[in-house]
Amino acid sequence: MTALPAGYRHEAFPVLPSTNDAVLERLVGGDVGGLWITAESQSAGRGRRGNVWSSRVGNLFASLGLVDPAPAEKAATLSFVSAVALHQALVDVCGPGIVDRLALKWPNDVLLDRHKIAGILIEGQPLSPGRFAVVAGIGVNCEHHPGTTGPFPSASLAGLGYRVRADEMFTALAASLANEIVRWDRGAGFADTRAAWLGRATGIGAPVTVRLPDSVREGVFRDIDDEGRLVLGLPGGGTTLITAGEIFFRQRAET
Ligand code: BTN
16 A cells, blocks of 8 residues: 555545545544545535536545645635646656646646546635634546536546546545645745646636626636636726636637
8 A cells, every 4th residue: 555645644435425524524523634535436425516526436536634724815725736736646647648638727627638537626614713624625537427518528537548546546646735735835835836727727818708606707817816816807908806616718709
């Protein structure tokens, strides 16, 4: 068995409702953090925006629990740390030839050949006064994937030519996320994380439609700011900052 980076522990289960819930429960129960929980399958896997995350045996379902990993206002940027780490883990496991086929999509999707092959769900919970728990839940479609429709249909690594076992993926991810958490430096190093994310991102400078919880905005994806918010260039000039939403790339107008 491959050792985990120093300071981390790992518990593996055949099946859990959700590895995110299992980790949060442990942190609320007094775990000090640095705990990874994986499951071979999940019976109630959760995605962002309340979506179900399809969780069949063969894919990776992993959650890392941390206690007070950064000042509260910086904690959400752990999603970019996780995305950069997942990108690196995929390169480590699949080889450098995958790099040109991989891209990060705001806020924290990982695309292979423009197909979603992984998802990241960051959740938090207050603990005793002044302390809080954060969990980074990561799912990787090693063997299976759900539907194939939409602007960014999903796919599996196997379907796109990479045979990777969930446990190999986990070992690489645990190592790369530990490294990225060091670079993040409790949020003080987010400028470096941001630069790494931007260097791997798709769609900077592209016309996008942003779907928000209760509206839709159109503009140009200019940048992400020092909190990871999307900087959207507006059609009439100026910019607005988007904290959470889903982006869809539009065709560029003919010039
Ligand atoms: C997304 O919607 O893109 C995020 C998906 C996150 C799925 C992972 S699988 C491990 C962890 N446990 C869950 O219930 N969800 C996350």
